[in-house]
Amino acid sequence: MANNLETESAVNRNALELATLFIAAVLTLAAFIAAISYDFSSSRPLFVILVPLVVLILVQIYRTMKQANAETSLNVVKAALGGKVLDFAVSVKFFILLLALLVCIYILGHYAGLMFAMFYLIRVHGGESMKMSLMVPIITALALFALFELVFSIELFQGQLYRYFAGYRIW
Amino acid sequence: MGILEGLVSGFGQAISFEVLPYLIVGSIFGMIIGIIPGLSGHFAMAMLIPFLYKMDPAPGIAFLLAAHATVAQGGGLTAILFSTPGTGQNAATLLDGPPMREQGKAGVAVGAAMTACFLGATFGAIALALLLPVLQQVVLFFGPPEIFVLSFLALTFIAVLGKEDMTRSLIAGLLGLLVSMIGIDNVTNQERFTFGLLELYDGLPLVPVILGLFAVAEMFDLFVKGGSLVDKQHGTLSAGETQKQIFEGIGIALKKWWLVMRCSAIGTTIGIIPGLGSAPAAFIAYGHAKQTSKSKETFGKGNIEGVIGAEAANDAVEGGALASTVAFGIPGSSSMAILLGGLFILGLETGVDMVTTDVDIVFVMIFTVIFGNLIGTIFGMFLVNPIARATSIRSSIMVPILIAVVVTGAFAAQGSLFDIVVTLIFGVIGYLMKILNYSRAAMLIGYVLGHAVEKNLYLATQLKGTFFFLSPIPLTLCLITLGFIAYNVYGMIVDRERQQ
Numbered sequence: 001m002a003n004n005l006e007t008e009s010a011v012n013r014n015a016l017e018l019a020t021l022f023i024a025a026v027l028t029l030a031a032f033i034a035a036i037s038y039d040f041s042s043s044r045p046l047f048v049i050l051v052p053l054v055v056l057i058l059v060q061i062y063r064t065m066k067q068a069n070a071e072t073s074l075n076v077v078k079a080a081l082g083g084k085v086l087d088f089a090v091s092v093k094f095f096i097l098l099l100a101l102l103v104c105i106y107i108l109g110h111y112a113g114l115m116f117a118m119f120y121l122i123r124v125h126g127g128e129s130m131k132m133s134l135m136v137p138i139i140t141a142l143a144l145f146a147l148f149e150l151v152f153s154i155e156l157f158q159g160q161l162y163r164y165f166a167g168y169r170i171w
Numbered sequence: 172m173g174i175l176e177g178l179v180s181g182f183g184q185a186i187s188f189e190v191l192p193y194l195i196v197g198s199i200f201g202m203i204i205g206i207i208p209g210l211s212g213h214f215a216m217a218m219l220i221p222f223l224y225k226m227d228p229a230p231g232i233a234f235l236l237a238a239h240a241t242v243a244q245g246g247g248l249t250a251i252l253f254s255t256p257g258t259g260q261n262a263a264t265l266l267d268g269p270p271m272r273e274q275g276k277a278g279v280a281v282g283a284a285m286t287a288c289f290l291g292a293t294f295g296a297i298a299l300a301l302l303l304p305v306l307q308q309v310v311l312f313f314g315p316p317e318i319f320v321l322s323f324l325a326l327t328f329i330a331v332l333g334k335e336d337m338t339r340s341l342i343a344g345l346l347g348l349l350v351s352m353i354g355i356d357n358v359t360n361q362e363r364f365t366f367g368l369l370e371l372y373d374g375l376p377l378v379p380v381i382l383g384l385f386a387v388a389e390m391f392d393l394f395v396k397g398g399s400l401v402d403k404q405h406g407t408l409s410a411g412e413t414q415k416q417i418f419e420g421i422g423i424a425l426k427k428w429w430l431v432m433r434c435s436a437i438g439t440t441i442g443i444i445p446g447l448g449s450a451p452a453a454f455i456a457y458g459h460a461k462q463t464s465k466s467k468e469t470f471g472k473g474n475i476e477g478v479i480g481a482e483a484a485n486d487a488v489e490g491g492a493l494a495s496t497v498a499f500g501i502p503g504s505s506s507m508a509i510l511l512g513g514l515f516i517l518g519l520e521t522g523v524d525m526v527t528t529d530v531d532i533v534f535v536m537i538f539t540v541i542f543g544n545l546i547g548t549i550f551g552m553f554l555v556n557p558i559a560r561a562t563s564i565r566s567s568i569m570v571p572i573l574i575a576v577v578v579t580g581a582f583a584a585q586g587s588l589f590d591i592v593v594t595l596i597f598g599v600i601g602y603l604m605k606i607l608n609y610s611r612a613a614m615l616i617g618y619v620l621g622h623a624v625e626k627n628l629y630l631a632t633q634l635k636g637t638f639f640f641l642s643p644i645p646l647t648l649c650l651i652t653l654g655f656i657a658y659n660v661y662g663m664i665v666d667r668e669r670q671q
Binding site: 013016017020024028031034035038039041042044045046048049050052053056057059060063087090091094095098099101102105106110114117118121122125126127128132136137140141144148152153154155156157 | 222225338339341342345346348349352356358359361363364387390391394395565567568570571572574575576578579582583586588591592595598599602603606607624625628629632
């Protein structure tokens with residue numbers, strides 16, 4: 001059972017690495033092409049970096065391909081994109097939550113956005129009690145306010161909603 | 172500034188009212204981060220970096236370095252009390268710390284570990300002070316061609332000697348260098364990979380990159396794993412009994428001063444070599460302690476010498492690592508790369524200026540390492556039981572709190588929402604690198620070194636032409652780099668053939 005899990009994890013990791021390396025290879029090649037159009041003084045350090053980088057990425061793709069079956073890897077990538085690989089699905093969920101946090105901060109402002117997102121993470125995702133879910137975000141926001149605004153005099157983002165009601169042009 | 176003058180000034184600054192509070196807060200913060208498994212020294216430093224924008228050099232350095240200095244102490248506590256190393260560098264402490272706890276001597280092990288940490292750090296710091304006159308002379312031989320080639324040598328060392336696979340680490344290091352080239356070229360005014368975004372004209376901001384690679388990536392990991400931070404909670408001793416045992420442990424560590432000195436010397440020497448870091452130093456020191464012990468057979472079953480040796484080497488590494496960072500601007504680990512970034516933010520230049528003009532700043536670092544560890548030891552001695560409870564916090568509560576702090580830190584550095592976006596993107600990259608075994612340290616070091624690499628390549632070609640690398644020192648460094656890679660590739664091929 002443990003062996004099966006380990007094998008499955010290795011297959012998933014190989015597939016993820018291959019997918020990542022292919023994306024990295026495409027981006028690196030694009031950077032290489034872009035660098036050709038730059039002034040020589042500006043592109044010289046880029047070539048010093050890009051030439052060995054492209055070679056190393058290709059070597060690593062070759063090494064990974066030797067360990068992984070291409071068809072299996074493709075199936076794993078498809079399964080991951082379909083939400084069937086648990087760890088990948090949880091990671092994507094976390095990333096979406098972080099993006100949502102960013103949107104909350106943009107609209108509601110730093111403190112309100114953080115408190116809202118923290119409440120969601122603690123209460124809905126973490127399944128903690130209502131008391132804990134309310135207490136932790138409020139205490140954290142107060143601590144951050146004291147530290148940043150009072151101690152370091154750093155004003156955090158007030159949010160578009162506030163700016164709109166304060167008469168700023170936000171669009 | 173002379174060395175004696177720098178020493179007096181550095182000491183004065185380190186104990187001043189302007190610096191000491193930051194040193195104390197940094198030490199306590201580092202210790203708590205060290206205690207929490209999964210969060211390490213570079214995480215502690217990454218969290219503090221945003222505050223540096225509002226600080227003067229001396230308090231900023233004390234704040235940052237004190238946090239880093241005490242992480243290993245906190246990690247040692249967790250290794251002994253919960254059989255889980257708080258940080259990777261405390262893995263060697265697991266060999267004899269938990270068996271001592273099983274024998275009811277947890278407090279003795281904690282006391283000995285804390286004292287060994289403090290003595291080791293002091294040894295490393297004094298070694299750095301003694302190395303300063305030598306560094307002042309050596310650094311004069313290093314101009315643009317030498318620094319350019321040295322940067323690649325350092326990256327190669329980190330890639331080859333690091334715990335990750337060599338090819339993957341080299342890719343990470345080069346990606347870091349590439350990422351550092353984003354923005355407007357200062358020499359030609361050429362826009363590079365900016366996509367017309369005004370926010371990218373000055374390059375990718377340092378703080379969000381550090382926070383993303385090291386802090387957000389850890390959050391991903393904690394979120395995916397879930398549950399409590401340590402798998403198994405062990406009963407803690409009563410406060411009175413713990414204190415009694417801790418003082419006994421301190422006494423034993425002081426009695427074994429010669430072992431502490433030897434293991435600290437191992438740690439400091441390894442610290443100078445980029446890429447090796449604390450964990451190998453601790454294991455080598457552990458091996459040395461075992462070899463030279465009269466009771467070898469009890470190692471692994473709760474021998475206090477095993478704890479002392481590993482912990483002394485752990486903290487002595489910092490002195491050596493600081494030497495190459497301040498003298499050449501070449502960081503040997505991710506923590507030193509963050510420190511280097513912090514120095515840039517504080518407006519300080521490493522290299523000749525640092526070891527000749529800003530000697531007082533180097534001594535602030537030295538005294539911070541010593542005082543930070545002393546504060547950590549005192550704090551740890553009296554608050555072992557309460558701070559050990561930090562490990563029982565569930566990730567469902569810990570992750571949102573840390574995310575709030577990280578996001579706020581990312582924004583506060585420059586007051587830009589774009590920085591939060593960069594943090595999230597590098598968080599994903601950092602997490603991918605973590606699970607795929609790519610060295611995040613190599614990437615960060617590449618990123619931090621990028622500006623130096625570009626500037627020195629430009630200056631070297633202007634000063635000495637295209638074949639600047641044929642001068643004696645650059646050529647020697649080039650040959651060492653190539654020889655080092657060739658030797659390791661050969662070793663890998665031989666290993667593979669043997670396995671087949």
